[in-house]
Amino acid sequence: MEELIQMIHRMIxxxxxxxxxxxxxxxxxxxxxxxLKYYKDSSDNESSIALSSHQxxxxxxxxxQHNVEGLEVQTLDGDEWIHATPIANSFTVLAGEAFMAWTxxxxxxxxxxxxxxxxIEKRYAVVFSTTPSFANDMINAPEELVDAQxxxxxxxxxxxxxxxxxxxxxxxxxxxxxLVTISLLLP
Ligand SMILES: O=C(O)CCC(=O)C(=O)O
Ligand SMILES: [Fe+2]
Numbered sequence: 092m093e094e095l096i097q098m099i100h101r102m103i104x105x106x107x108x109x110x111x112x113x114x115x116x117x118x119x120x121x122x123x124x125x126x127l128k129y130y131k132d133s134s135d136n137e138s139s140i141a142l143s144s145h146q147x148x149x150x151x152x153x154x155x156q157h158n159v160e161g162l163e164v165q166t167l168d169g170d171e172w173i174h175a176t177p178i179a180n181s182f183t184v185l186a187g188e189a190f191m192a193w194t195x196x197x198x199x200x201x202x203x204x205x206x207x208x209x210x211i212e213k214r215y216a217v218v219f220s221t222t223p224s225f226a227n228d229m230i231n232a233p234e235e236l237v238d239a240q241x242x243x244x245x246x247x248x249x250x251x252x253x254x255x256x257x258x259x260x261x262x263x264x265x266x267x268x269x270l271v272t273i274s275l276l277l278p
Contacts, residue, residue: 092153092219093122099151099184100221107197112233120150120221129161129214131207141214142205146262147187148254150221154183159214165202172204188253188263189223192245195232200263223250243269 097117104113129141141161156162156177163172164185175183191200207214223230228250237243248267253260260266 092124095182096120096122096151096153096219096221099153103186103190103194103198107194107236109233109235119224119227121224123220123222125218125220127216127218129205129207129216131212138206138208140204141207144202144204146191146200146202147185147220148189148222148250148257149187150190150193150223152185152187153219154185155217155219156183157215157217159211161205161207161211161214162216163204163206165204167199167201169202172206175203187220189230189250192230192248192263192267193232195236195241196244197236225251245269 100117100120101113104110104116109116127142131139131141144165154162154175156175158177158179160174160177162175162183164175165172177183185203186198186200188200190198205214205216229247230245230250231247232243232245245263246267246269253263253266256266
């Protein structure tokens with residue numbers, strides 16, 4: 092799994108022309124694995140939200156749904172939820188806020204949720220994630236990704252400081268979004 096995660100990081104960095112950052116970037120990662128179990132009340136005939144909508148804080152999360160659907164990803168315009176239908180022998184990869192900030196918004200952290208619909212009563216999932224290491228958790232977009240057309244979107248921040256207060260702020264933008272000034276040229 093670690094190999095797969097590293098490969099995904101490499102593919103993202105290569106697609107952004109950041110090969111020279113690969114070694115320092117991968118050295119600053121830690122891997123984690125979570126086992127999740129969801130229940131739906133059997134008296135509840137409607138679909139129910141088992142995990143409310145959120146953006147992951149991580150760099151990436153690899154979700155294995157064990158062939159029981161439920162993961163839904165919101166479209167960018169916020170109008171629709173796309174079902175991430177489980178496919179045998181495959182995983183769903185989600186980018187998180189750490190990657191969104193580090194790539195200066197090139198990689199988006201989608202809003203997602205878990206919804207259980209009839210007849211599902213129980214669901215297991217395994218999530219493998221990468222986050223910054225405790226020793227080096229500063230998230231600072233490489234200068235190659237910041238220019239006049241792509242101003243810095245998030246001020247440099249310490250990842251674990253943010254994770255500790257994430258619930259109070261509600262979004263990374265509210266925590267450290269950089270002010271984008273728009274100058275109007277009046278005639
Ligand atoms: O259970 C899933 O499919 C997704 C879990 C998830 O989004 C999370 O743990 O952050
Ligand atoms: Fe998530």
